[in-house]
Amino acid sequence: QKEVEQDPGPLSVPEGAIVSLNCTYSNSAFQYFMWYRQYSRKGPELLMYTYSSGNKEDGRFTAQVDKSSKYISLFIRDSQPSDSATYLCAIPFTGGGNKLTFGTGTQLKVEL
Amino acid sequence: GAVVSQHPSWVICKSGTSVKIECRSLDFQATTMFWYRQFPKQSLMLMATSNEGSKATYEQGVEKDKFLINHASLTLSTLTVTSAHPEDSSFYICSGNRYDNEQFFGPGTRLTVL
Numbered sequence: 358q359k360e361v362e363q364d365p366g367p368l369s370v371p372e373g374a375i376v377s378l379n380c381t382y383s384n385s386a387f388q389y390f391m392w393y394r395q396y397s398r399k400g401p402e403l404l405m406y407t408y409s410s411g412n413k414e415d416g417r418f419t420a421q422v423d424k425s426s427k428y429i430s431l432f433i434r435d436s437q438p439s440d441s442a443t444y445l446c447a448i449p450f451t452g453g454g455n456k457l458t459f460g461t462g463t464q465l466k467v468e469l
Numbered sequence: 470g471a472v473v474s475q476h477p478s479w480v481i482c483k484s485g486t487s488v489k490i491e492c493r494s495l496d497f498q499a500t501t502m503f504w505y506r507q508f509p510k511q512s513l514m515l516m517a518t519s520n521e522g523s524k525a526t527y528e529q530g531v532e533k534d535k536f537l538i539n540h541a542s543l544t545l546s547t548l549t550v551t552s553a554h555p556e557d558s559s560f561y562i563c564s565g566n567r568y569d570n571e572q573f574f575g576p577g578t579r580l581t582v583l
Binding site (some may be wrong): 363393398399400401402403445450455456457458459460461462464 | 473475501503510511512513515518560562564566570571572573574575576577579
């Protein structure tokens, strides 16, 4: 079993839609979780991180963690064409050292 | 956020040659930098951890003699792909670890080996 699994997509939605992106993880010891956004041919950029269960909101983005089911989600409200990118969830690397393990990424396209 | 640059952004080389990729943290010092490889439509795979002033630590399955890493200063790490072959063609991305442990990623280097 992979340490983190992500719905592969691709996902295509109309502008203004609510987008739900999801990952599951295997190690219940993980304490924090991250979402990165990667535009085509660019490096990832950190969108949000959360240390605990529950929701964390930042503008149109909400990160949600359900530790009981080992499930993390990123919601995008009022999606815009500029949100078109690949979204990757990330968890701490088993063994520490501030290394990260990434999900495979979900490619999102928001259409006009 | 902090800025990490990579050079070159795109390189094409012949099979058997070596290619050096630079990763620089422009506005912060990074005692640790990470090198990742990303194949098309796949996720980032950690290759190695680069520590300033010491040897790099490689992940399982990554050949240290093929992927030479040097972390010469707190703002510069280099990855040299030696004797490159077409299967080494990939997108190489570095990240720098800031003092607060947040990682900042470079824009990536696309390597094509003919």
